[in-house]
Amino acid sequence: MSQPTIVVVGNGMVGYKFCEKLISRSNQFNIIVFGEEPRIAYDRVHLSEYFNGKSANDLSLSTSSWYADNGISLHLDDPIQEINCIDKTVHSLKGAVIKYDYLVLATGSSPFVPNIEGVEKKGVFVYRTIDDLDLIREYAANATVGAVMGGGLLGLEAAKALIDLGIKETHVIEFAPRLMPRQIDSAGSAILQSKLKQFGLSIHLNKSTSEIAGDDKIELLKFNDDTSLAVDMLVISAGIRPRDELAKLAGLQTSSRGGIIVNEKMQTSDEHIFAIGECALYNSMIYGLVAPGYEMADIVVTYLTGGDKSFYGYDMSTKLKLIGVDVASFGDAFITEPDCRTIVFEDTHKGIYKRINISNDGKYLLGGILVGEAEAYNILLQTVNNRILLPPNPEDLILGARGGEATEGAGVMSLPDDALICSCEAVSKLDICSAVNDGAKGIDEIKKCTKAGTGCGGCVPLVKDLIAGTLKANGQYVKNVICEHFDYSRQELFDMVKINKLKNYDLVLDHFGHGDGCEVCKPVVASILSSLWNDVIVKQDTIQDSNDRYLANIQKGGTYSVVPRIPGGEITPDKLIVIGQVAKKYGLYTKITGGQRIDMFGAHVNDLPNIWEELIEAGFESGHAYGKSLRTVKSCVGSTWCRYGLHDSVSFAIEIEERYKGVRSPHKLKGGVSGCVRECAEAQAKDFGIIATEKGWNLYVCGNGGSKPQHAQLLATDIDSATCIKYLDRFLMFYIKTADPLTRTATWLNKMDGGIAYLKNVITNNSLDINDQLEEEMQHLVNTYHCEWKEVVENDELRKRFVHFVNAPGEKDPAIKFEPMREQIKAKW
Amino acid sequence: METILDIEWILACHVDDVPANGGACIKHGNEQIAIYNFARRGEWYATQNLCPHKQQMALSRGMIGSEGDSCEPKVACPFHKKTFSLLSGECLSGDELQIKTYPVQVIDGKVYIGIV
Numbered sequence: 001m002s003q004p005t006i007v008v009v010g011n012g013m014v015g016y017k018f019c020e021k022l023i024s025r026s027n028q029f030n031i032i033v034f035g036e037e038p039r040i041a042y043d044r045v046h047l048s049e050y051f052n053g054k055s056a057n058d059l060s061l062s063t064s065s066w067y068a069d070n071g072i073s074l075h076l077d078d079p080i081q082e083i084n085c086i087d088k089t090v091h092s093l094k095g096a097v098i099k100y101d102y103l104v105l106a107t108g109s110s111p112f113v114p115n116i117e118g119v120e121k122k123g124v125f126v127y128r129t130i131d132d133l134d135l136i137r138e139y140a141a142n143a144t145v146g147a148v149m150g151g152g153l154l155g156l157e158a159a160k161a162l163i164d165l166g167i168k169e170t171h172v173i174e175f176a177p178r179l180m181p182r183q184i185d186s187a188g189s190a191i192l193q194s195k196l197k198q199f200g201l202s203i204h205l206n207k208s209t210s211e212i213a214g215d216d217k218i219e220l221l222k223f224n225d226d227t228s229l230a231v232d233m234l235v236i237s238a239g240i241r242p243r244d245e246l247a248k249l250a251g252l253q254t255s256s257r258g259g260i261i262v263n264e265k266m267q268t269s270d271e272h273i274f275a276i277g278e279c280a281l282y283n284s285m286i287y288g289l290v291a292p293g294y295e296m297a298d299i300v301v302t303y304l305t306g307g308d309k310s311f312y313g314y315d316m317s318t319k320l321k322l323i324g325v326d327v328a329s330f331g332d333a334f335i336t337e338p339d340c341r342t343i344v345f346e347d348t349h350k351g352i353y354k355r356i357n358i359s360n361d362g363k364y365l366l367g368g369i370l371v372g373e374a375e376a377y378n379i380l381l382q383t384v385n386n387r388i389l390l391p392p393n394p395e396d397l398i399l400g401a402r403g404g405e406a407t408e409g410a411g412v413m414s415l416p417d418d419a420l421i422c423s424c425e426a427v428s429k430l431d432i433c434s435a436v437n438d439g440a441k442g443i444d445e446i447k448k449c450t451k452a453g454t455g456c457g458g459c460v461p462l463v464k465d466l467i468a469g470t471l472k473a474n475g476q477y478v479k480n481v482i483c484e485h486f487d488y489s490r491q492e493l494f495d496m497v498k499i500n501k502l503k504n505y506d507l508v509l510d511h512f513g514h515g516d517g518c519e520v521c522k523p524v525v526a527s528i529l530s531s532l533w534n535d536v537i538v539k540q541d542t543i544q545d546s547n548d549r550y551l552a553n554i555q556k557g558g559t560y561s562v563v564p565r566i567p568g569g570e571i572t573p574d575k576l577i578v579i580g581q582v583a584k585k586y587g588l589y590t591k592i593t594g595g596q597r598i599d600m601f602g603a604h605v606n607d608l609p610n611i612w613e614e615l616i617e618a619g620f621e622s623g624h625a626y627g628k629s630l631r632t633v634k635s636c637v638g639s640t641w642c643r644y645g646l647h648d649s650v651s652f653a654i655e656i657e658e659r660y661k662g663v664r665s666p667h668k669l670k671g672g673v674s675g676c677v678r679e680c681a682e683a684q685a686k687d688f689g690i691i692a693t694e695k696g697w698n699l700y701v702c703g704n705g706g707s708k709p710q711h712a713q714l715l716a717t718d719i720d721s722a723t724c725i726k727y728l729d730r731f732l733m734f735y736i737k738t739a740d741p742l743t744r745t746a747t748w749l750n751k752m753d754g755g756i757a758y759l760k761n762v763i764t765n766n767s768l769d770i771n772d773q774l775e776e777e778m779q780h781l782v783n784t785y786h787c788e789w790k791e792v793v794e795n796d797e798l799r800k801r802f803v804h805f806v807n808a809p810g811e812k813d814p815a816i817k818f819e820p821m822r823e824q825i826k827a828k829w
Numbered sequence: 830m831e832t833i834l835d836i837e838w839i840l841a842c843h844v845d846d847v848p849a850n851g852g853a854c855i856k857h858g859n860e861q862i863a864i865y866n867f868a869r870r871g872e873w874y875a876t877q878n879l880c881p882h883k884q885q886m887a888l889s890r891g892m893i894g895s896e897g898d899s900c901e902p903k904v905a906c907p908f909h910k911k912t913f914s915l916l917s918g919e920c921l922s923g924d925e926l927q928i929k930t931y932p933v934q935v936i937d938g939k940v941y942i943g944i945v
Contacts, residue, residue, distance in 0.1 A: 484897075485894075506850075515896075515900055516869050516870060516894050517869075517894045518892070518894030518896065518903070518905070519894060519905035519912070521894075522892050522894065523892075541848060541851065542849065542850045542852075542892065543850075543892070545907070546887075546890050546892075546907030549851075549890065550890070554890070554908065556885075557885070558885055558886050801848065804854055805855055805861075806847065806853040806864075807841060807842045807846070808855075808856045813861075813886055815861070816886075
């Protein structure tokens, strides 16, 4: 007998997950997938990132070859039109007729569009698919004022998308008296609202839209209270409706309020037909999250492969970041007295709201709401789900222990083995701990072998804690120390050197290290000393990496390259001539670098001081191409010459490069300033990138080119030049103080708990209350700038060190040889 | 006694020519020799200047330090950070590489290297 055929209707996240789970457990099925959209399955949860640099490809859950590689026949852009339950066949739009043994409906949901007059007008959109987003993006280019109908989770996501698209004025219109009515209470909503206002969102509650007015396109929203709002575009996000039309047509049992009715095995009224995900109605409830959808997929796969597993509802707790604000709701979030007791913490200054509901006997946590700060979410959820006994002072759960003994027992390691850590992939604590015991180290390996953290990613901090906890329990806990000579992280050592005002390497080693140091800790300490005291680095030349020791980049064969600073890439003809003359005189190979300056290669160490003497005489300064420090701030031509330029990007790039030149950091730093959104300076590929807007500048941070390119992320929008520099001061200093050695800003951010939202909170909201200090420290570095080469050229003792043979200072290294290439030289070796 | 007779002590440089806790290179005929002033321990070392990994004349410009519980003195080539024991010349970063080492004497502010 041939393999049973399974037809999957719908190629969304749940449909895809079903296929993935099925092929991992059995190869006995012939799988055929029909999708309405023209794309392979993609990540709808992170859809808004489409406007934040991610491409459709980035959002894809797999590759197009994945289906073929796994023997799945995929029909895209071909929705099923009809199901014949008697013949057990499906009929597609393009005419395919397939006989199935089992049918899985994963048709998802569609946005609910209320029947308001004018809803068909141009400029009115829904927010569900990549196609919707493309339409929104196209229209937004010519829109100034945008509105979102619906203040729920998706509505706020859509509002964020409009902000990211550069809509100047974004409104959110909610029918209910509060935002996210399904997740948070009124007090939480009030805090969220005030936070969102800071991001430029205007929020209108208790508003019911009566008409969408305008000639063929939307111009005005009219409300029931006789007010109105002029808008250029509207995104409707007023809830979802299960896609049950196909099931209804086939005579399957559906609910009058929408949804395909299923039993605990996800079977519809026809036992050969299953429904999973947002289209399925179990126990009168639609589960509109991805995790329960995956669980439903798992139940059907288990059934088909001969196992026994049932669906008994699902925990709808969620934690998410909305426009940089953490919002979480877990367990029974809305239960009130007298059925429970509540503990509430509210801080309107910092914008934090926390509420926990505990049982009347004070023993158990029932649920709660977190707004503005949700770090405790994972552990609180675990406390609810595993019915963990509460400590005597349950308020410690949201406030932290304040004096006295810290609350023990709430840590991750005290969770029971079967505690569900990753609900998207149903991974338990035991699964993760076992993987660590079997040798998996670090979150990436755990993701690979258990799939934990690969769904929504919300459990990643908890998984990290479990990894650390398990390693520690096994006695293999490894702290992120610098090297065998220092048992501290770079950040710890930075603070210790600062507090103790240590100014040289030997003192640091004597105080905090042991042994004689090495090639790892020496440059780290050198960088810390430099970032703190900004002394002339060649005074401690033997702790510098070779490039820093000779203030030039060592190249093949042992020669050095010379890069004078050319701020913003702007250079006068006279200076160009000097570079040409110097290069010619010392026989150097010249090349334009990627950072808009000129590199001269092939210099003997003996010649370096003379070369620099001539360059400095002509007004050049060190370009710090050899240092872990600011390299260049690349600029486009800007408004002075370019007909598209909004602001003078060159002047701003020069100002910034001049400000941060010479500042030592954990790794090199590159910047860029573009005068308009065309982004000719490629600023979003830099550690910090600034792009002109109509109103000011958008500041992006933590981008990277190199081997793992990464787009910079938006830190602030429409800020003026002074604010931009202030934010840069804070950002750079925060990075300098906290990053691990040789960690670029992109990796630093990737490792940061809370990511860009956390960073944004630190830099723009002063959440750590350190911004004054950061600015002061940066100002100190700016004030103490010196050209390192000038110091050497003017100091005979320092000059003396630039020789190859100390017993024959006039002689150059005879091992260095060159050969000609394209009218210049290249190293021969 | 015989071993000492086999060694020719050459005057390499002055103590001041080699930075504290760093290295410098001297020329001996056609040979390049790296000398290290391990001031932290009051010790001097000398090795060939050529890093055998990628044939670069660079060891004298490398950072020195120590490794392990025995505090084995070492130098790291500035090119690719291969490290070598200053005592035995053995590569400590796991490659099958070896460098030549030389005995060093410091007398009256002058540094002498023993050439076999």
